[in-house]
Amino acid sequence: MDYLAPTTLAEVFDALDKYGEDARLMAGGTGLVNMIKQRLVAPECLINISGLAGQYGQVRPEATALTIGALVTQRHMETSAVIRDFSPLLADTYHRVATIRIRNAATVGGGLAHGDPSQDPPVSLSVLRARVRLAGRSGVREVELDDFLKDYYETDVRPGEVLTEVVLPAAPARSGSVYMKFLPRTADDYATVSVAALVALADDGKTCREARVTLGAVGTTVIRATAAEDLLRGQVLTDEAIRAAAATVPAAVDPLTDYRGSADYKRDMTEVWTRRALTEALARAQQATA
Numbered sequence: 001m002d003y004l005a006p007t008t009l010a011e012v013f014d015a016l017d018k019y020g021e022d023a024r025l026m027a028g029g030t031g032l033v034n035m036i037k038q039r040l041v042a043p044e045c046l047i048n049i050s051g052l053a054g055q056y057g058q059v060r061p062e063a064t065a066l067t068i069g070a071l072v073t074q075r076h077m078e079t080s081a082v083i084r085d086f087s088p089l090l091a092d093t094y095h096r097v098a099t100i101r102i103r104n105a106a107t108v109g110g111g112l113a114h115g116d117p118s119q120d121p122p123v124s125l126s127v128l129r130a131r132v133r134l135a136g137r138s139g140v141r142e143v144e145l146d147d148f149l150k151d152y153y154e155t156d157v158r159p160g161e162v163l164t165e166v167v168l169p170a171a172p173a174r175s176g177s178v179y180m181k182f183l184p185r186t187a188d189d190y191a192t193v194s195v196a197a198l199v200a201l202a203d204d205g206k207t208c209r210e211a212r213v214t215l216g217a218v219g220t221t222v223i224r225a226t227a228a229e230d231l232l233r234g235q236v237l238t239d240e241a242i243r244a245a246a247a248t249v250p251a252a253v254d255p256l257t258d259y260r261g262s263a264d265y266k267r268d269m270t271e272v273w274t275r276r277a278l279t280e281a282l283a284r285a286q287q288a289t290a
């Protein structure tokens with residue numbers, strides 16, 4: 001296997017041109033190396049892009065958004081005061097990924113390009129309506145994260161492209177949000193079911209202006225519970241309203257039976273954890289409004 005360590009995007013594009021589909025980009029390597037070991041992929045060339053960290057390893061605050069370089073580590077996302085100030089939800093979510101050892105190596109961009117539906121960050125990044133930037137020879141395009149995550153381990157990174165940045169819009173005013181990861185086995189496992197919820201209240205501090213719910217580990221990619229979101233918009237969020245919205249979620253998911261639980265069990269758990277997440281997000285929105 002050939003190994004390249006470019007330090008500029010132009011060099012990465014050259015390498016991708018040369019090896020085409022026989023090349024694989026490697027950032028932290030935590031996902032890719034496992035796939036190579038399991039012989040799920042057998043690249044002829046590994047292109048280690050950690051040399052781009054000078055340009056794409058920082059977090060940059062902008063007027064109404066935060067730009068996060070693809071090579072920022074997941075540990076930095078967990079520990080950075082800038083991230084926690086801008087989005088406590090995101091800092092909490094990265095804290096739930098695997099172990100510190102993994103988070104020290106794994107990157108934001110590598111995590112998203114990996115496209116594993118059981119990962120934690122895509123769930124909260126979907127609720128935050130994040131976008132990803134992809135650079136290719138012909139320029140940079142920006143894609144909604146929900147459109148970028150296409151299928152099981154399949155994303156919208158096109159041949160010749162590199163995911164360079166994630167753009168995180170500010171959360172709505174008077175909002176509260178939470179990420180809940182149901183882990184019945186061990187604390188560093190992948191989720192059996194996970195859910196991120198965000199509730200934004202109207203000026204009266206009672207009516208729901210907007211609700212967002214995204215689930216992880218229960219489909220081929222993250223799943224937005226749009227029926228639940230629609231039911232809650234414009235409502236006063238009583239326990240009954242939240243219960244009714246959560247009851248729509250099992251019909252929206254399509255989990256697999258595995259050693260973390262049966263498909264039926266996971267489907268039932270989506271309702272329970274959505275109800276808990278919405279209740280907590282509402283409490284946080286009320287605190288933010290008080």
Ligand SMILES: Cc1cc2nc3c(=O)[nH]c(=O)nc-3n(C[C@H](O)[C@H](O)[C@H](O)COP(=O)(O)OP(=O)(O)OC[C@H]3O[C@@H](n4cnc5c(N)ncnc54)[C@H](O)[C@@H]3O)c2cc1C
Nearest residue numbers: 025027028029030031032098107109110111113119120163
């Ligand atoms: C033991 C273990 C436990 C884990 N537990 C969890 C968990 O609980 N929750 C969770 O969310 N995740 C978990 N993970 C997964 C981990 O989050 C991913 O492996 C990690 O996010 C991948 O990031 P990376 O930088 O190491 O990517 P890499 O392994 O380097 O790359 C992953 C994929 O993305 C591609 N790629 C990388 N960077 C880019 C880029 N900039 N542009 C385009 N393509 C790119 C690579 O070609 C490869 O296909 C676990 C992993 C391990 C090994």
